[in-house]
Amino acid sequence: MKAPRGSLQHKLVALMVLTCTAVLVMAGAGLIAYDHVSFKETMARALGTRAAIVAANTTGSLAFENPDDARQVLAALGKDPSMTAAALYDAQGRLFATYPANLPASAAPRAAERRSIHFDKESLVAFEPVVEGGRRLGTLYLRSDLQALVVRERVYALAVLFAIVGSVGVAFALSTTLQRGITRPVLALAETARHVTEKNDFSVRAAAATSRDEIGLLTEAFNDMLGEIQERDLEIRALNRDLEVRVEARTAELEATNRELESFSYSVSHDLRAPVRHIAGFAELLEKRSSAGLDDAGRRYLDNITDSAKRMGELIDDLLMFSRMGRAELCATHVPVETLVADILREMEQDLKGREIEWKIGALPEVQADPAMLRLVLTNLVSNALKYSRPRSPAKIEIGAEPGDGETILWVRDNGVGFDMQYAPKLFGVFQRLHAADEFEGTGIGLANVRRIVYRHGGKTWAEGEVDRGATFYFSLPERKEAA
Amino acid sequence: MSVLAGLRQLTWMAALAALCLPAPAGAVATAGSAHEYDLKAAFLFNFAQFVEWPEDAFPSPSTPITIGIVGDDPFGTSLDEIVANETVHDRKLVVRRYKTVDEVDACHILFIGHAESKRLDRIPPRLGNHSILTVGETPDFTAHDGMIGFQMAKNRLRLRINAPAARAARLVISSKLLRQAEIVGSEKTR
Numbered sequence: 001m002k003a004p005r006g007s008l009q010h011k012l013v014a015l016m017v018l019t020c021t022a023v024l025v026m027a028g029a030g031l032i033a034y035d036h037v038s039f040k041e042t043m044a045r046a047l048g049t050r051a052a053i054v055a056a057n058t059t060g061s062l063a064f065e066n067p068d069d070a071r072q073v074l075a076a077l078g079k080d081p082s083m084t085a086a087a088l089y090d091a092q093g094r095l096f097a098t099y100p101a102n103l104p105a106s107a108a109p110r111a112a113e114r115r116s117i118h119f120d121k122e123s124l125v126a127f128e129p130v131v132e133g134g135r136r137l138g139t140l141y142l143r144s145d146l147q148a149l150v151v152r153e154r155v156y157a158l159a160v161l162f163a164i165v166g167s168v169g170v171a172f173a174l175s176t177t178l179q180r181g182i183t184r185p186v187l188a189l190a191e192t193a194r195h196v197t198e199k200n201d202f203s204v205r206a207a208a209a210t211s212r213d214e215i216g217l218l219t220e221a222f223n224d225m226l227g228e229i230q231e232r233d234l235e236i237r238a239l240n241r242d243l244e245v246r247v248e249a250r251t252a253e254l255e256a257t258n259r260e261l262e263s264f265s266y267s268v269s270h271d272l273r274a275p276v277r278h279i280a281g282f283a284e285l286l287e288k289r290s291s292a293g294l295d296d297a298g299r300r301y302l303d304n305i306t307d308s309a310k311r312m313g314e315l316i317d318d319l320l321m322f323s324r325m326g327r328a329e330l331c332a333t334h335v336p337v338e339t340l341v342a343d344i345l346r347e348m349e350q351d352l353k354g355r356e357i358e359w360k361i362g363a364l365p366e367v368q369a370d371p372a373m374l375r376l377v378l379t380n381l382v383s384n385a386l387k388y389s390r391p392r393s394p395a396k397i398e399i400g401a402e403p404g405d406g407e408t409i410l411w412v413r414d415n416g417v418g419f420d421m422q423y424a425p426k427l428f429g430v431f432q433r434l435h436a437a438d439e440f441e442g443t444g445i446g447l448a449n450v451r452r453i454v455y456r457h458g459g460k461t462w463a464e465g466e467v468d469r470g471a472t473f474y475f476s477l478p479e480r481k482e483a484a
Numbered sequence: 485m486s487v488l489a490g491l492r493q494l495t496w497m498a499a500l501a502a503l504c505l506p507a508p509a510g511a512v513a514t515a516g517s518a519h520e521y522d523l524k525a526a527f528l529f530n531f532a533q534f535v536e537w538p539e540d541a542f543p544s545p546s547t548p549i550t551i552g553i554v555g556d557d558p559f560g561t562s563l564d565e566i567v568a569n570e571t572v573h574d575r576k577l578v579v580r581r582y583k584t585v586d587e588v589d590a591c592h593i594l595f596i597g598h599a600e601s602k603r604l605d606r607i608p609p610r611l612g613n614h615s616i617l618t619v620g621e622t623p624d625f626t627a628h629d630g631m632i633g634f635q636m637a638k639n640r641l642r643l644r645i646n647a648p649a650a651r652a653a654r655l656v657i658s659s660k661l662l663r664q665a666e667i668v669g670s671e672k673t674r
Binding site for chain 1: 523527530533534572573640641643658660661663664665
């Protein structure tokens with residue numbers, strides 16, 4: 001497997017090689033520094049010894065004023081190429097002999113009083129008193145270059161460099177081999193994890209680790225985790241399957257029941273119509289035929305029968321419509337609400353005779369809805385507003401719209417009798433009425449129908465109101481067609 | 485400018501030059517300059533450091549090293565000045581003057597001047613049975629059993645050492661001193 005850049009393998013190798021290099025560089029630097037210091041000490045000691053020996057050999061020359069002999073002694077220094085200069089001074093500090101013999105006087109410094117050895121910029125300098133039997137006869141001056149030090153340092157640096165290069169090579173080879181013990185199980189683990197993620201296959205397992213180290217533990221834990229996940233996965237799948245089956249069964253059951261109920265209510269309503277018509281018809285016939293023969297009580301009874309039959313008929317018609325609303329196909333198109341409202345108001349003109357009403361109709365948008373159903377909704381809400389504002393003169397009715405969150409909210413507001421907010425949840429229920437039938441006529445199906453239609457369009461209905469302060473009925477329609 | 489005038493001026497200049505020149509150095513100009521004898525005095529003193537005498541040459545630890553001068557003293561005060569307050573091998577140094585070699589007794593270094601050397605046919609090897617380092621300045625001093633001879637060459641004072649003579653007097657001359665000198669032996673016939 002070719003390792004990508006920045007992989008664990010590369011990091012491990014780099015870690016070891018870098019560590020090794022850093023340690024060696026430090027050690028090498030320390031070694032060179034130590035050698036530099038100790039070699040300088042050695043050089044100084046050697047020059048000091050040499051100065052002492054040469055000085056001892058020149059006592060005679062100084063005592064008996066024999067510069068030739070002194071020059072001979074100094075000339076022997078030439079055996080060592082690092083010796084660059086030497087000078088012998090007499091007791092008065094006058095130059096007595098030099099090496100090389102033609103050393104210019106300017107190259108010989110003033111004789112020092114005391115024995116001294118020091119390094120200057122590019123040489124090592126020693127002064128040695130020449131003493132015989134405790135008497136100072138003169139001073140010796142030696143100067144040696146630092147070539148030996150330079151050469152030694154160069155050799156040392158080279159040796160250290162070779163050691164570093166060699167060690168780094170060995171470290172690279174060793175770490176490349178040794179890191180496999182760490183990376184192989186990790187890579188196997190990563191491979192397994194990828195397989196699991198890509199194939200969603202929880203049945204695979206990472207190769208069992210051979211070692212009992214952290215990676216071994218990790219592999220084990222990973223495998224345990226996979227086992228756990230696999231188990232859970234199977235459980236979830238089983239649960240899902242079970243759930244789906246149950247939902248399907250329940251849905252089918254519900255659908256069947258609903259269908260039954262719908263057809264039941266439809267047929268009941270339908271079947272009720274005929275007898276109710278008969279009752280109404282025969283009550284009418286009876287009235288025509290024998291109205292004169294009835295006393296006042298009888299006529300009142302007959303009127304009651306006629307009224308009740310008529311109301312029953314209306315109730316049945318509403319129920320049938322409600323039932324149809326649940327089944328009718330939605331046929332959504334763009335509907336200009338403004339036109340629709342104008343239409344509805346024109347239709348209602350008859351009912352508005354003799355009433356003083358302040359209309360306030362805002363800007364109304366286009367919505368996506370079934371036009372017939374939307375007309376039903378708006379007719380319902382407007383006629384409700386008219387109905388419950390009957391005690392007011394003038395009655396104020398507002399129709400408006402506002403954009404909502406991905407939907408359009410339409411509302412109808414009146415200044416009528418209103419309602420107690422605690423009954424708000426009941427408003428949209430079938431046969432739920434807050435007012436007595438003799439106060440405000442109605443079957444109690446209108447708002448239920450509104451809710452049903454709005455729900456089928458994917459919207460919501462709600463209402464706000466206060467007793468004697470009017471009410472506002474809202475419904476929302478999603479901006480995109482989302483018919484149920 | 486007349487000749488006379490020129491001559492007068494020349495005389496004037498000569499007088500001035502004579503004034504500026506130092507006076508001739510000492511009356512012993514025949515035997516060498518004063519500087520030469522300063523050097524020789526210093527050498528005499530230095531010999532004390534580079535020569536070892538047998539133990540019996542010093543009866544007691546405080547016995548000084550004696551430098552003797554036979555005959556006329558050419559050193560003036562220079563030798564006395566050199567040895568004053570000096571010690572060699574923890575011994576003080578004294579200078580003694582003798583008229584003739586015969587007067588010499590317990591002495592360590594003996595300088596025998598020109599006059600006395602000429603008088604002596606040969607330098608006695610063991611003067612008064614003492615180990616005495618004999619130093620002379622005649623060219624044939626070492627050939628006549630003298631131990632160290634001074635030679636002036638190219639304005640330099642060189643040494644000639646008769647090593648066997650010194651050895652015979654049980655004197656040990658340091659190699660450091662020998663290195664500075666020409667080593668010779670005694671002339672057997674003469």
